[in-house]
Amino acid sequence: MLNYTIRRLFFVLFVVWGVSVATFFLSQVVPGDPALVALGDKATDEMIANFRVKNGLDKPVVAQYFSYVGRLLQGDLGTSLRTGRPIIDDLRDFFPGTLELSITALLIAALIGIPAGILAALNQNRPPDFIIRFLALIGGATPIYWLAILLLEFLHNKLRILPGPGRLDAYLIAPTRVTGFVGIDALLARDWQVFGDSLAHLILPAFVLGAFSSALLARMTRASMLETLSQDFIRTARSKGVSQSQVVIKHALRNAFLPVLTVLGGVLGGLLSGAVLTETIFSWPGVGRYTTDAAISLDFPAVMGVTLLAGMAYSIINLVTDLLYALFDPRITYA
Amino acid sequence: MRKRIGAAVLVGIGLLAVGVAQNSRSSTLVYGLDSSDLITLDPGLSYEFSSGLILDNVYETLVKFDGEDLSTLKPSIATKWSTKDAGDAWKVTFNLRNEKFASGNSVTADDVIYTFDRAIALKGNGSFLFTDVANMKVGSTKAINKNTVEVTLPKTASPAAFLNLLTFNIGGIVDSVVVKSHVVNNDYGSAWLKTNSAGSGPYVLNRWDQSQQVVLDANKNSRLLPRLSRIILREMKEANTQKIALESGEIDIAGDLTPDMVKAKATDSKFVVYKADSLRLQYLGMNSGAGSLFEDARVRQAVRWAVDQDSIVNSLAGGYARKVQTIIPAGLFGFNAATPYSVNVEKAKALLTAAGKPNGFEFEMLVPQGSCEAGVPCSDLAAKIQSDLAKIGLKANIKQIVQSELYPIYRAQKAQMVLVSWSPDFPDPDGNATPMSDFGAKSLAWRNVWNNPTASKLAQQAALETNSTKRAALYKQLTELQLDEGPFAILYQPKVPITLSTSVQGYKRNAQGQVRFEKISKK
Numbered sequence: 001m002l003n004y005t006i007r008r009l010f011f012v013l014f015v016v017w018g019v020s021v022a023t024f025f026l027s028q029v030v031p032g033d034p035a036l037v038a039l040g041d042k043a044t045d046e047m048i049a050n051f052r053v054k055n056g057l058d059k060p061v062v063a064q065y066f067s068y069v070g071r072l073l074q075g076d077l078g079t080s081l082r083t084g085r086p087i088i089d090d091l092r093d094f095f096p097g098t099l100e101l102s103i104t105a106l107l108i109a110a111l112i113g114i115p116a117g118i119l120a121a122l123n124q125n126r127p128p129d130f131i132i133r134f135l136a137l138i139g140g141a142t143p144i145y146w147l148a149i150l151l152l153e154f155l156h157n158k159l160r161i162l163p164g165p166g167r168l169d170a171y172l173i174a175p176t177r178v179t180g181f182v183g184i185d186a187l188l189a190r191d192w193q194v195f196g197d198s199l200a201h202l203i204l205p206a207f208v209l210g211a212f213s214s215a216l217l218a219r220m221t222r223a224s225m226l227e228t229l230s231q232d233f234i235r236t237a238r239s240k241g242v243s244q245s246q247v248v249i250k251h252a253l254r255n256a257f258l259p260v261l262t263v264l265g266g267v268l269g270g271l272l273s274g275a276v277l278t279e280t281i282f283s284w285p286g287v288g289r290y291t292t293d294a295a296i297s298l299d300f301p302a303v304m305g306v307t308l309l310a311g312m313a314y315s316i317i318n319l320v321t322d323l324l325y326a327l328f329d330p331r332i333t334y335a
Numbered sequence: 336m337r338k339r340i341g342a343a344v345l346v347g348i349g350l351l352a353v354g355v356a357q358n359s360r361s362s363t364l365v366y367g368l369d370s371s372d373l374i375t376l377d378p379g380l381s382y383e384f385s386s387g388l389i390l391d392n393v394y395e396t397l398v399k400f401d402g403e404d405l406s407t408l409k410p411s412i413a414t415k416w417s418t419k420d421a422g423d424a425w426k427v428t429f430n431l432r433n434e435k436f437a438s439g440n441s442v443t444a445d446d447v448i449y450t451f452d453r454a455i456a457l458k459g460n461g462s463f464l465f466t467d468v469a470n471m472k473v474g475s476t477k478a479i480n481k482n483t484v485e486v487t488l489p490k491t492a493s494p495a496a497f498l499n500l501l502t503f504n505i506g507g508i509v510d511s512v513v514v515k516s517h518v519v520n521n522d523y524g525s526a527w528l529k530t531n532s533a534g535s536g537p538y539v540l541n542r543w544d545q546s547q548q549v550v551l552d553a554n555k556n557s558r559l560l561p562r563l564s565r566i567i568l569r570e571m572k573e574a575n576t577q578k579i580a581l582e583s584g585e586i587d588i589a590g591d592l593t594p595d596m597v598k599a600k601a602t603d604s605k606f607v608v609y610k611a612d613s614l615r616l617q618y619l620g621m622n623s624g625a626g627s628l629f630e631d632a633r634v635r636q637a638v639r640w641a642v643d644q645d646s647i648v649n650s651l652a653g654g655y656a657r658k659v660q661t662i663i664p665a666g667l668f669g670f671n672a673a674t675p676y677s678v679n680v681e682k683a684k685a686l687l688t689a690a691g692k693p694n695g696f697e698f699e700m701l702v703p704q705g706s707c708e709a710g711v712p713c714s715d716l717a718a719k720i721q722s723d724l725a726k727i728g729l730k731a732n733i734k735q736i737v738q739s740e741l742y743p744i745y746r747a748q749k750a751q752m753v754l755v756s757w758s759p760d761f762p763d764p765d766g767n768a769t770p771m772s773d774f775g776a777k778s779l780a781w782r783n784v785w786n787n788p789t790a791s792k793l794a795q796q797a798a799l800e801t802n803s804t805k806r807a808a809l810y811k812q813l814t815e816l817q818l819d820e821g822p823f824a825i826l827y828q829p830k831v832p833i834t835l836s837t838s839v840q841g842y843k844r845n846a847q848g849q850v851r852f853e854k855i856s857k858k
Contacts, residue, residue: 032739039460040382041742042760042770045777047463083374083545093545149575157583164585165576167547170365170567174544283571285546293371298739 004334005323012315019311020072020304024065027300034298038081055081068304077308078301082294087305090290096180097167098286101209101278102271104202108210109217109267114260116214117221118248124226132218139215148208148281155204163201165283172197205282209275213267220263224256231255257328265321269314361857363565364839367577368590370570376543377528378507379450380459384848387504389549389568392852394507394534397429397447398498403612403845405666405762408498412442412508412535418494418801425488427497433482436510436535437554444478449511451476451486453523461505464760469497493765493798495806500761502847509533537561537853546570551852561853562841581606581834587857588842589834594653594710597832604837610655611831612846614664615758616767617656617708619700619720619824622751624784628698629752631690632820639676639824640683641727642720648827651716652709656827661814662771664828666846669764669797669810675818683727695728700752701744702735708756709829716826717754745782762847764810765798771823772813783822790816 035051036043043051052058056067071078077087120132156164167182168174174182175189183202186195228234229252237247276288287306294302326332370385378390397413413429434442452473455465465471470492477485488497500506510533517527524533532540537559538551551566569586571577577589578596592600600606621629621638629635639660648656661671687695702717714735721731731752745753757779759766770778772790780790790813797809817823835842841854 032737033743034739036742036746037739041746042778043460044463044467047460050458090545149579152576152579157579160583164580164583165571166569170548170569170585171359171363173542173550281573281576283547283569283573283576285544285570289371289546289572 001323001326001334005319008319008322012312012319015311015315016308019308020069021065023300023304023307024068025061027304028061030298030300032298034081034300037298055079068301072308077305080294080299080302082297082299082302087302090302091287091305091309092180094285094287094290097284098272098275098279098288100181100183100202101206101275101284101286102268104206105209105213105271105275106264106268108206109213110264112210113214113217114221116218117260118225118253120218120222121225121229122248129222132222136215136218136222139211140219142211144208144212144275144277145281147211148205148278151204151208152281162204163197164204165281167198167201167284168194169197169201205278205284208282209271209278213271216267217260217263221256221260224259225252228252228256254328258325261321261324261328265317269310269317272310272313272317359565362563363567364563364588364852364855364857365567365569365586366588366590367569367571367580367586368588369572370549370568371546371572373543373545373549373570375525375529376532376540376549377459377525378504378509378534379454379457379523379528380461380525381504382460385568387848388850389540389551390504390507390534391536391849392538392551392566393532393536393540394504394509395536396503396506396508397431397501399502400762400845400847400849401851402843403666405614405846406668408502412447416498418498420801421487424490425492425494425497427486427488427494428479429484429486431482431484432558434535434558435556436513436533437539437556438510438513438533439556440510440512442508442510442535443481444484446508446511447484448476448478449514450506450508453509453514454505457523457525459505461503461760464500464503464505468492468500468761468765490799493763494801496761496763496765496798499763502849503761507534507536510535537851538566541565557853559853562856563852566852581836584836587836587839592832592834594655594832597655597834598653600834607835607837607839609833609835609842609844611833611844611848612666613708613758613829613831613848614666614762614766614846615708615756616659616662616664616828617716617754617756617826619826620745620750620753620755620779620783621822621824622748622784623822624748627751627784628692628696629822631692633686633690634692635822635824636819637683637686637690637727638724638729640679640686641723641729642676642824642826643678643723644674644676644826645678647711647716647719651711651719652827652829655830655832656709657830659828660818660825662817662821662823662825663764663767663810663814664759664846667759667762667764667767668803669768669807669814671811671814671818673815673818678723680726687727687729693728695730697730697732698751700731700733700754701741701750702733702754703738703741704735705738707754708827713754720754720826748782748784750782765794768794768810768813769798771821772817780822785822787816787820790821 035048039047039051056064080087080090083090116132120129123129155162172194175185175191175194178185178188182198183195186198234252237251276292279286279288291306372383373385375381378394395412398408399411401409412432414432415430417428419426454462455473470489475487479485513533514524517524519526530543537554537557539554541550541552543549547570549568553561553564574591574593578592580586581589597608601608621635623629644658648658657665658674659665660674660676663669702713707713707716717733721733724731744750769776772780772794774780774786774791793809793813797806800806800809838857840856840858844850
C-alpha cells in the first residue's frame with residue numbers, strides 16, 4: 001500500500017509537470033499583450049518596455065519557461081501581473097472561500113443525492129422512483145446561473161428567509177483573519193453573530209453548487225444500487241432472513257458505493273478548481289473568480305498557478321479515492 | 336430529541352443571521368459595484384477607477400472639484416494658489432491650510448514634497464502624469480515655509496493641466512511621518528499603504544477584503560465632518576446580483592445595473608436613477624495615412640455625414656448619452672458644442688465622388704467584444720454603423736475581437752477603422768486635445784496616422800496658454816479643424832446611470848467619477 005502510494009505521488013509530479021508545460025506554452029500562443037492589459041491603453045512604449053523587463057516577458061520563451069520551472073521548484077508560483085502580489089498570497093486569500101463552499105456543496109449533494117438514489121432503487125418503477133428520476137433530470141439540466149438568480153430572488157429578496165450575496169452581511173465586519181475561513185475565525189474570536197451569519201450565507205450558494213452534483217449522485221447511486229440488489233449475494237442474504245435495512249445498508253450500499261465514490265472524487269475536484277458562475281453571482285471571493293479575472297487580464301502566471309494547483313488537487317483526490325476503494329472492498333489490494 | 340436539537344440549531348442560525356444591529360444601518364452606506372479592478376489603495380500607485388472613488392474620500396488633494404462642476408478648481412488643502420512666469424519656468428505656489436491628518440499629525444509642506452517625490456520615484460501607472468504631462472522630477476517641489484510649497488515646472492508643461500491633474504489619485508497628500516515609519520526595503524511604504532491609509536480626507540480605510548469589500552470609517556480629525564460613520568463598498572460583479580441586493584435593501588446604491596434594469600428602476604418609487612456625466616467619448620478612428628482608404632479628408636467627412644448619431648443616442652443608448660461631435664467632451668473647459676453633421680446620404684456620396692471613390696470601397700472595422708460606452712453592446716453599435724455606411728457605398732467588414740488583441744493592432748497603426756472609446760486622465764482639455772491632435776505625442780492622432788502640423792501646433796499652444804480667453808480661442812480653432820479634417824467620427828458621450836435607494840440623500844458624482852461621501856446622508 002505504502003509503495004503504491006509513493007508511486008502514485010511520483011505520478012502526481014508528472015501530472016504537474018505536464019500541466020506546467022501545457023499551460024505555459026498555451027499562454028504563449030494566446031493573442032494579446034499582457035503588458036498592455038496590465039498598464040492600460042494609454043501606457044507609453046517606455047512603460048510597456050519596463051513592464052516586460054520587470055516581469056521577464058522580454059526573454060525568449062524557452063528561457064521564460066526554465067526560469068518559471070526554477071522558481072516552481074523553490075515553491076514560488078510567481079507574481080500576479082494583475083494584483084502585483086505573489087500568487088501564493090492571492091491563493092491563500094481566495095482558496096478558503098472556495099474550500100468552504102465546495103465542502104458544504106459536496107455535503108449537501110451527498111446528503112440529498114445518495115439517499116435519493118437508494119430510495120429510487122428500492123422503489124424501482126414506482127412513484128418515488130419516477131419523482132426522484134424526474135427531479136434528478138431537472139437538477140442536472142438546470143443552468144446554475146438561472147437557479148442562483150431564481151433562489152436569490154425568492155428566498156432572499158421576496159421571502160427574506162435566507163441572506164443574499166457575499167460571505168457576510170455587509171453591516172457585519174469579519175473577525176481578524178486567522179484561518180481565512182470566516183466561520184472558524186468567528187468561532188476563534190467567539191463572535192457568535194458573525195458565526196451564525198457566515199453559516200447562513202453559505203446555504204444558498206452551496207445548495208446551488210450542490211444541486212447539479214446531487215442529481216448526478218442520485219442517478220449514479222440508483223444505477224449502482226439496482227445492479228447490486230440483483231446480485232446473488234443479496235438474494236442469499238434475504239433468503240437467510242436478514243432484515244431489509246441490514247441488506248440495504250450493510251450489503252448492498254457498501255458494494256454499490258465504489259462507483260459513487262469515483263463520482264464524489266470527481267465532483268470535489270471540479271468544485272475545488274472554482275465555481276466561476278456561483279462565485280460571481282453570489283459575490284463569493286473564491287478561486288473561480290480569481291481565475292476568471294486573471295484570464296481576462298491575460299495574467300498568465302496567476303492562471304498557471306491556479307491550473308497547477310487544480311491539477312495537483314485532482315491527482316491527489318484520485319489517489320485518495322483509489323485508496324478508499326480498498327477500504328470499501330477488501331478484495332481490492334494495492335502492492 | 337435529535338430532531339429538536341437540529342431545529343433549535345437552525346432557528347438559532349436564522350436568528351443570528353437576521354439579528355444584525357439595525358441601528359448601524361442608518362449611519363452606514365453600502366455601495367454595490369464592480370470593483371474588481373482594484374489593485375492597490377496607495378494613492379501614489381493606484382490608477383484604477385474604483386480606487387479613485389475610494390481614495391478621493393481618504394486623501395485630500397491640494398485643489399479639488401466640488402459637485403458636478405469640472406471647470407472651476409476649489410480650495411482643498413491649499414487655501415490659495417498662484418502661477419508665476421519665472422522666465423525659463425513656471426512657479427506654482429500653494430498656501431496650505433492649517434489642518435491635521437487622521438493620525439493627528441499636522442499637514443505641512445514636507446508632506447506635499449514627500450507625496451509628489453514619492454509618486455515620481457515609485458514609477459506607478461499614473462506617475463506619467465507628473466513626469467510626462469507636468470514634466471516634473473524629484474526635487475521640483477520645494478518648501479518656502481512650513482505652510483507654503485512651490486512647484487517648478489519647465490515651460491514645456493501646462494500649469495493649467497498640472498493643477499487639474501492634482502485632483503487625481505496621485506495628488507492625494509500622504510502623511511509622510513506615518514508612511515516613512517512603514518518603509519520596508521526602500522518601498523516608500525507602498526506595501527503598507529496598499530491596504531492602509533494615511534490621509535486627511537473625511538474617511539479612513541478600516542479594511543480591504545480583496546474581492547469582497549472596502550470599509551471606510553469617518554475620520555474624526557477631518558474638518559469636512561462626514562455625515563455617515565461608515566461607507567462600505569461591496570464588490571458585486573454581476574448586475575443581477577446588484578439588482579437583487581438593492582431591492583432587498585442589502586445595498587443602498589447599485590453602480591452597474593444594465594440599461595434595461597435602470598429603465599425599470601426609473602419608474603419605481605423606491606428608487607432614484609442619478610444620471611452622472613462622464614468624460615468618455617465613443618468614437619470611430621479612421622486610418623488617414625498615405626495610401627490608406629481614408630487618406631482624403633473628404634472620405635472622413637463622408638463617414639461623419641453618414642452616421643446616424645441621433646438614432647444611436649436615443650435608441651441604442653436609451654438616452655443615456657449626449658450627442659457630441661468635437662474632441663473635447665462636454666463639461667470640460669474648451670468644449671465646443673457644435674454639431675454640424677447630421678445624416679445626409681447625398682452629401683456623403685458627393686464627397687466620396689469628389690475624393691475619387693464614387694463606388695465606395697470595402698474595409699475592415701475592428702470592434703471590441705462586450706459592451707461599449709453607455710452599456711451598448713459593441714456588436715449592436717457596429718451593426719448600426721455598418722448599415723449607415725452601407726447607404727453611401729462603404730462596406731464595413733466587422734471584425735470583433737477582444738480588447739487585448741485589438742489595441743496592439745491599433746497602436747501599431749495597422750487598423751483601417753476602429754470602434755473604441757477614450758477618456759482624459761485628468762479633467763483638462765489637454766487630456767484629449769494633445770493625444771487626438773498632436774502626431775508627435777504618439778497617441779490617438781499617431782495611431783490613426785493623422786499628421787497635421789497645424790493641429791499639433793494648436794494643441795501644444797493651447798496646453799501652455801495661461802490666459803483662459805486665449806486658451807478658449809485656441810481650443811475653438813482646434814476643435815473646428817478636427818471637425819473638418821480630423822480622423823475621428825465622435826459618436827456620443829455616455830452618461831453613467833447610478834441607481835439609489837430613496838433613503839440616500841446628497842449623492843452627487845462628477846464626470847471624473849468622484850463622489851464626495853462626506854456629503855451623503857440617509858433618512
